[in-house]
Amino acid sequence: xxxRLPVLWTLAGIAVIAGVFFLLHRLRVQQRSLxxxxxxxxxxxxxxxxxxxxxxxxxxxWTYLFLVLISTLLWLGFAGLERTPSAARESLxxxxxxxxxxxxxxxxxxxxxxxxxxxxxxxxxRTVMLCGGRVRTVLRPHEHARLLRERLAGxxxxxxxxxxxxxxxxxxxxxxxxxxxxxxxxxxxxxxQWVSSLPDDVEVVRLTPPAEASTANRGITSLGVAPAQSxxxxxxxxxxxxxxxxxxxxxxxxxxxxxxxxxxxPERQGSGNAIRFVYRDVATKGQQLDVSLPSGDAxxxxxxxxxxxxxxxxxxxxxxxxVPDLLxxxxxxxxxxxxxxxxxxxxxxxxxxxxxxxxxxxxLVAEESQANAFLIQHEADQDPYAVxxxxxxxxxxxxxxxTEVARRSGRVISMGASPGPVRGLRVWQSLFSNxxxxxxxxxxxxxxxxxxxxxxxxxxxxxxxPVGRHTDLSGARLTSPDGHALTSxxxxxTPTMAGIYQVGNGRxxxxxxxxxxxxxxxxxAAALPNAxxxxxxxxxxxxxxxxxxxxxxxxxxxYQRGRxx
Amino acid sequence: MxxxxxxxxxxxxxxxxxxxxxxxxxxxxxxxxxxEKKSKRPGVGMEFRDFHAYTPxxxxxxxxxxxxxxxxxVFLRRFEEERNLPVYIAPDTSRSMFFGDNPRGHAALKVAFxxxxxxxxxxxxxxxxxFSNSADMALRPSSGFGRLMRVAQTLxxxxxxxxxxxxxxxxxLQAIKMREGLLIVISDFFDPNGIEAxxxxxxxxxxxxxxxxxxxxxxxxxxxxxDLLLQDCETGEEQNVSATPxxxxxxxxxxxxxxxxxxxxxxxxxxxxxxxxxxEDIVDQIAEIFATGAYVV
Numbered sequence: 001x002x003x004r005l006p007v008l009w010t011l012a013g014i015a016v017i018a019g020v021f022f023l024l025h026r027l028r029v030q031q032r033s034l035x036x037x038x039x040x041x042x043x044x045x046x047x048x049x050x051x052x053x054x055x056x057x058x059x060x061x062w063t064y065l066f067l068v069l070i071s072t073l074l075w076l077g078f079a080g081l082e083r084t085p086s087a088a089r090e091s092l093x094x095x096x097x098x099x100x101x102x103x104x105x106x107x108x109x110x111x112x113x114x115x116x117x118x119x120x121x122x123x124x125x126r127t128v129m130l131c132g133g134r135v136r137t138v139l140r141p142h143e144h145a146r147l148l149r150e151r152l153a154g155x156x157x158x159x160x161x162x163x164x165x166x167x168x169x170x171x172x173x174x175x176x177x178x179x180x181x182x183x184x185x186x187x188x189x190x191x192x193q194w195v196s197s198l199p200d201d202v203e204v205v206r207l208t209p210p211a212e213a214s215t216a217n218r219g220i221t222s223l224g225v226a227p228a229q230s231x232x233x234x235x236x237x238x239x240x241x242x243x244x245x246x247x248x249x250x251x252x253x254x255x256x257x258x259x260x261x262x263x264x265x266p267e268r269q270g271s272g273n274a275i276r277f278v279y280r281d282v283a284t285k286g287q288q289l290d291v292s293l294p295s296g297d298a299x300x301x302x303x304x305x306x307x308x309x310x311x312x313x314x315x316x317x318x319x320x321x322x323v324p325d326l327l328x329x330x331x332x333x334x335x336x337x338x339x340x341x342x343x344x345x346x347x348x349x350x351x352x353x354x355x356x357x358x359x360x361x362x363x364l365v366a367e368e369s370q371a372n373a374f375l376i377q378h379e380a381d382q383d384p385y386a387v388x389x390x391x392x393x394x395x396x397x398x399x400x401x402x403t404e405v406a407r408r409s410g411r412v413i414s415m416g417a418s419p420g421p422v423r424g425l426r427v428w429q430s431l432f433s434n435x436x437x438x439x440x441x442x443x444x445x446x447x448x449x450x451x452x453x454x455x456x457x458x459x460x461x462x463x464x465x466p467v468g469r470h471t472d473l474s475g476a477r478l479t480s481p482d483g484h485a486l487t488s489x490x491x492x493x494t495p496t497m498a499g500i501y502q503v504g505n506g507r508x509x510x511x512x513x514x515x516x517x518x519x520x521x522x523x524x525a526a527a528l529p530n531a532x533x534x535x536x537x538x539x540x541x542x543x544x545x546x547x548x549x550x551x552x553x554x555x556x557x558x559y560q561r562g563r564x565x
Numbered sequence: 566m567x568x569x570x571x572x573x574x575x576x577x578x579x580x581x582x583x584x585x586x587x588x589x590x591x592x593x594x595x596x597x598x599x600x601e602k603k604s605k606r607p608g609v610g611m612e613f614r615d616f617h618a619y620t621p622x623x624x625x626x627x628x629x630x631x632x633x634x635x636x637x638x639v640f641l642r643r644f645e646e647e648r649n650l651p652v653y654i655a656p657d658t659s660r661s662m663f664f665g666d667n668p669r670g671h672a673a674l675k676v677a678f679x680x681x682x683x684x685x686x687x688x689x690x691x692x693x694x695x696f697s698n699s700a701d702m703a704l705r706p707s708s709g710f711g712r713l714m715r716v717a718q719t720l721x722x723x724x725x726x727x728x729x730x731x732x733x734x735x736x737x738l739q740a741i742k743m744r745e746g747l748l749i750v751i752s753d754f755f756d757p758n759g760i761e762a763x764x765x766x767x768x769x770x771x772x773x774x775x776x777x778x779x780x781x782x783x784x785x786x787x788x789x790x791x792d793l794l795l796q797d798c799e800t801g802e803e804q805n806v807s808a809t810p811x812x813x814x815x816x817x818x819x820x821x822x823x824x825x826x827x828x829x830x831x832x833x834x835x836x837x838x839x840x841x842x843x844x845e846d847i848v849d850q851i852a853e854i855f856a857t858g859a860y861v862v
Contacts, residue, residue, distance in 0.1 A: 031794035031805060037661045037669075038755040039797040039804040041823065045815035046806055562810040 005079040017071045066555045073548040077541045089179035090125040096186025097132035098162035099518040102301045109209035114185045118145045133160035133496030135167040159498035160467040161515040164188035183207045206528035216246030219302025219519035233335035234312045238279040245520040250275045256290045286311030302519045305512035315456040318344035320355040324432045330448040345456040360422045360455045364429035372416035377424035384417040395450045399443035408436045423455045466514040477504040582848040583682045616640040650746045651706045652684040652691045657752030659697035663725040664798045669779040672843040673751040674720045681716045696734035697727030728799045729756045731766035748772035760826045774836035
C-alpha cells in the first residue's frame with residue numbers, strides 16, 4: 001500500500017489522530033450539571049471522579065478504539081491510500097497524438113479514458129507521455145492527476161506519424177529494474193515482432209475507445225520531385241501518390257502553384273488502393289505547391305500537403321585566365337552554371353590572385369603552400385568537424401580513388417576546414433593535372449559541380465520532407481511552423497509537424513504528413529490486449545469510507561444497547 | 566420551597582377521599598385504631614394481667630381473697646389498664662423533601678394528614694413533630710376529631726429546610742418527654758450520613774414505629790445518560806458521574822442495599838414499612854394498605 005501523501009505525512013496524521021483522541025479521552029469531560037435530591041447512591045455506585053483536574057482516568061478504551069479506527073480510515077481516504085503495484089510495477093501511458101487519431105472524436109475519447117485511467121494508477125509510479133510529432137512528458141511520477149487535464153487542454157492530433165513506438169523504445173532504454181506496464185492510449189501501431197520480443201517484465205496493453213463505424217479514407221501518401229525527364233534543367237517532374245481505404249474513391253488531386261492551379265494533366269500510374277499522379281515538366285523556381293483532395297472522409301488531416309519546389313537558379317561563374325581549361329569545360333557542360341565575366345556568384349582562380357577578390361572562390365593552390373589537398377573555408381558559426389563530415393560526401397570526395405592519387409603524388413591526401421569571411425575551397429593545383437588520375441575519374445565533374453554549388457550557396461537540401469523523416473541539416477537554425485526556434489542537433493533534423501519551416505539563411509523547408517500508416521492503418525500491427533476499463537476496479541478510497549461507515553453503525557448499535565457510553 | 570397552603574394541599578377532593586379512607590379504616594379494623602395497644606401500666610381495666618404481693622398502700626379492693634384462703638398470703642389481682650397510644654406524626658421537612666416540581670414533602674404532608682384523620686377519628690391523640698437535622702413539636706398531642714383542622718394548619722405552616730440528620734433528629738425527639746406511642750416517620754430516608762445512620766437513630770427510638778417511605782420509580786431505576794455533574798440539593802456536594810450501564814447497575818445495587826437495610830430495621834423493630842409513590846394518588850395507596858391489612862404494626 002502507498003498513499004498520495006508522503007508516507008511520513010500519512011503516519012504522522014494517524015499518530016496525531018490517536019494522540020488527540022487519547023488526550024481528549026483523558027481530558028475531564030464537560031459534564032451536564034444536574035441538581036438531584038441526593039447523591040447518596042451515586043457516591044456509592046461509582047468511584048469518585050476528581051473534579052478540577054486536567055486529566056482523568058482512561059475510562060473508555062472501546063470508544064477510543066472506535067474513534068481512532070474511524071478517524072484513521074477517514075484520514076487514509078484523504079491521504080489517498082493506494083494499492084502498491086506488485087513488485088513495484090511502474091506504469092507508462094503513451095497517448096497517441098498522431099494524425100491517425102484525428103478520425104472523428106477518437107482523440108478526445110482517448111484523452112477522457114486516459115484521464116480516468118491515470119486517476120486509478122498509483123501516483124508514485126506512473127508517467128504519461130503525449131506522442132505527437134514529438135514526444136512530451138505531460139505527467140511525471142508524484143504529480144497530481146489534475147495537472148494532466150490542464151496540460152492536455154487544447155491538445156490536438158498532429159499531422160505526424162505515430163511516435164508511440166519511438167517513445168516506448170526510448171523509455172525501455174532507460175527502464176530500471178522492476179515490472180513495467182505500458183498503456184498505449186489510442187490507435188498507434190506497434191511492430192508485432194518487436195512487441196513479441198519485449199522482456200517478460202514489460203506488459204503492453206491498449207487503451208482505446210470503441211472503433212469508429214466508418215473508416216473509409218483517402219489521403220496523400222507521397223509527394224516528390226525528380227529532374228525532368230525531358231532534360232530541362234529548370235523543370236522537374238512532380239509525383240503525387242494518393243491512397244485509399246474502405247469505400248473511398250481515388251480522385252485526381254487538385255494541384256496549385258503559388259495559389260494558381262497547375263494546368264498540366266497528370267499521368268496515372270498504378271492501380272488498386274494507391275494511384276500515382278505524375279506531372280511532367282513543372283517549372284521550378286522555389287514556388288509553393290499545394291496539393292489537396294476533396295474533404296469529407298474519415299481523416300481530413302491527410303487530404304492536403306504543401307510542398308516547396310526546388311529553386312533551380314543558374315550560378316554565375318567567373319574563371320580567371322590561366323586556370324586549367326578542364327574546369328572551364330565542366331562549367332560549360334553544366335546547364336545550372338553559366339560563365340560570366342561580371343558579377344559572379346563564384347569565381348575560380350589561383351590562390352593569391354586578386355581576381356574576384358571578395359567573391360566566394362574555388363582556388364587552386366600550390367602543393368607546397370597547403371598541407372591539406374582540400375581545405376574548406378566555412379562560415380565562422382559552423383562546426384569544422386560537422387562541415388568536414390558533411391562535405392566529404394556531398395562534394396563527391398568519397399568517390400575519388402584517394403589511394404591512387406596519394407600513390408602517384410607521393411603525398412597524403414587529406415581534407416581540412418577553417419572558418420573564413422565567405423565560403424571557399426582551396427585545392428592543390430596539381431590535382432587538376434593529367435599526371436594524377438583525379439581529373440580522369442568519374443567523380444571529377446561531380447566534385448566541381450557540387451563544390452561550385454556549395455560555395456555559391458545553391459540550396460541542395462530537399463525542399464520538402466515527410467514529417468518524422470531525418471534530413472541532413474547540421475547546425476541549422478530553424479523556426480517551426482508554430483513559431484518555435486529550433487536548432488538541429490548533429491547532422492540530422494527531423495520535422496515533427498506539417499507546415500513550413502524557416503531556415504536561418506532565408507530559405508524554407510516544407511514538411512507534410514505523407515504517412516501511409518496514418519491514411520491506411522496497416523493490418524499487420526501488433527494486436528495488444530485491452531486494458532481494464534478504468535474505474536472498474538474497486539476503489540480503495542470508497543472501501544475505506546464504507547468501512548468507516550460500518551464501524552460507525554457498529555458503534556451506534558453498541559451505544560444503543562448500552563455497551564458504549 | 567415553601568410549604569403549600571391549606572387550599573393547595575388539602576383541596577375538597579382530597580378531604581372527601583380522606584373521609585372515605587377513615588370509613589374504610591373503621592370497617593376493616595373493628596378492633597380499634599392502629600395505635601390501640603394494651604398499656605404496660607397496671608390499671609383498672611377488665612383484663613387480668615397477674616398477681617402481685619401486697620405492699621402497704623395497695624388498693625385493698627384488689628386483694629384476691631380466694632388466694633388468701635388457699636395460700637394464707639395476701640396477693641393483689643392486677644388488671645391491665647386499656648389505654649389508646651398517642652400518635653406522633655413526624656414528617657421529614659429537609660430540603661430534599663421539597664425539591665422539584667412534585668416534591669415528596671407535599672406527599673408527606675398528605676400522608677401525615679391522612680393518618681392524623683384516621684387516628685383522631687379513633688379518639689387517639691395526635692401530635693406533629695417535624696424533623697430534618699433536628700426535631701420540634703409543632704402540635705402538642707391531643708385527641709378529638711375536631712382537631713383535624715388544627716393539624717392541617719400545623720402541617721401547612723411547617724417551614725421546609727435543613728439537611729436530613731436522623732441521629733440528631735431522633736435524639737431530639739427522645740429528649741421531648743412523651744409517653745410511649747406510635748411514631749409515624751414520613752420521609753425519603755435520604756440521610757447524607759447513609760442508611761446506617763438512619764438505622765442507628767431509629768433503633769434508639771422507644772416508640773413503636775411506622776415508617777412511611779416516600780419513593781419514586783426513578784429512585785430504583787434512574788434515567789440518566791452521559792457525563793453528568795450531579796449536585797446534592799441538600800448538601801451541595803457535587804458528584805461526577807458517567808452514566809454508563811455499569812454505573813447504573815452499581816447504583817441499583819446501592820439502592821437495593823438501602824432498601825434491604827430499611828426492611829431489616831422494620832423487621833427488627835416489629836415496625837410497619839409503607840412505600841408511598843409520590844407520583845401516584847396518595848389516598849388510594851393508603852386505602853390499599855388498610856384494605857389489605859398491611860398497616861398493622
